[in-house]
Amino acid sequence: MIRICSTNDLPQCVEIAFARNNEPQNNSAYCPKLRDGIHADFAFLLDNVGSVLLGDFDGDAPVGLMGCFFNPENGWVDCSGPFFVGAWDEARAQALFAHAQNTIAGATRFNFFFDTRNAGLHELMTTLRAHRNDNEYVLSLAQADYKPQPIKHTVVAFEDSYKDAVLLLKNDTWAEAYLTDSELIGSISNDRDIFCTLDEEGAFVGYGVLKRYADKQRMTAEVFAVAAHARGRGYGWALLNAVINAAFDKYDAQSVDLVVDKLNDHARKLYFSCGFKLNVENASYHITPSH
Numbered sequence: 001m002i003r004i005c006s007t008n009d010l011p012q013c014v015e016i017a018f019a020r021n022n023e024p025q026n027n028s029a030y031c032p033k034l035r036d037g038i039h040a041d042f043a044f045l046l047d048n049v050g051s052v053l054l055g056d057f058d059g060d061a062p063v064g065l066m067g068c069f070f071n072p073e074n075g076w077v078d079c080s081g082p083f084f085v086g087a088w089d090e091a092r093a094q095a096l097f098a099h100a101q102n103t104i105a106g107a108t109r110f111n112f113f114f115d116t117r118n119a120g121l122h123e124l125m126t127t128l129r130a131h132r133n134d135n136e137y138v139l140s141l142a143q144a145d146y147k148p149q150p151i152k153h154t155v156v157a158f159e160d161s162y163k164d165a166v167l168l169l170k171n172d173t174w175a176e177a178y179l180t181d182s183e184l185i186g187s188i189s190n191d192r193d194i195f196c197t198l199d200e201e202g203a204f205v206g207y208g209v210l211k212r213y214a215d216k217q218r219m220t221a222e223v224f225a226v227a228a229h230a231r232g233r234g235y236g237w238a239l240l241n242a243v244i245n246a247a248f249d250k251y252d253a254q255s256v257d258l259v260v261d262k263l264n265d266h267a268r269k270l271y272f273s274c275g276f277k278l279n280v281e282n283a284s285y286h287i288t289p290s291h
Contacts, residue, residue: 002099005053005065007046013053013065014039020083027115029138029282031067031080041080042067052103056084056092064089066096068104073180075108088120094127101289110287115280125285133284135262139276142255143248147275151245153238158194158207165204166194173225184209184223192222195242197235205230208239210246219247221258237270244274 005013017038020026032038045053045067056064067080082093101107114121116135125132158166167181188194193210206226212219221243226235247253257279260267
């Protein structure tokens with residue numbers, strides 16, 4: 001039986017996800033790998049309207065689960081899992097997704113992001129006729145491997161006077177970004193830093209985002225965007241190095257990761273030149289429900 005999980009189910013669900021998500025063949029990139037992170041994410045699902053943690057139960061014990069993070073601003077749902085106690089179960093996976101579709105009112109898109117070695121989710125995406133996006137590389141840079149570079153352009157911390165320019169460039173560059181306007185601006189000084197780069201006249205031409213985590217061991221160089229007229233002049237390079245410098249020098253992170261489209265050769269070469277190394281390749285799919 002599939003039902004929405006309760007607080008009492010949380011410990012068992014965390015253990016299932018922890019065991020499976022640390023296996024490449026069962027990995028879901030929307031789910032953390034550490035128990036504390038999984039617990040925090042699943043607890044968030046239980047407490048936020050629209051989001052759900054679905055369990056497939058055998059009696060009182062969950063044997064499968066799927067987390068659904070609903071964003072009310074754009075109607076997108078990021079799907080964590082499905083995960084199962086035993087082997088991948090295609091029929092149960094389809095049933096969990098069907099239940100999610102019927103449960104989450106207002107969903108306009110379901111997103112799946114997972115290790116390319118997860119054959120079960122590839123099979124599910126084929127069955128559901130999901131749209132396949134470009135594969136994405138997760139790159140990681142250890143502090144010891146960083147090759148500091150001189151920053152030749154002016155890079156400053158975000159301030160309110162840059163808000164409109166940042167959001168305009170964000171929506172021009174990343175029309176389908178998972179990070180909404182309010183999430184980006186609202187997270188500043190909480191768990192994100194935004195850096196802005198200026199041209200020779202002091203005009204805003206781009207921004208970069210550093211995402212911080214509670215344990216401070218790992219941070220993410222999350223989003224970079226440079227205005228079209230200013231590209232190819234080193235502004236992106238300046239932003240990247242400013243973000244990395246802050247992670248290592250200000251926050252003493254042990255590593256910085258980022259995600260880049262597999263087909264974006266120019267960006268990948270830039271990141272590799274700074275010392276980033278390939279960590280994992282993820283597949284990205286989305287499903288648009290028919291109402």
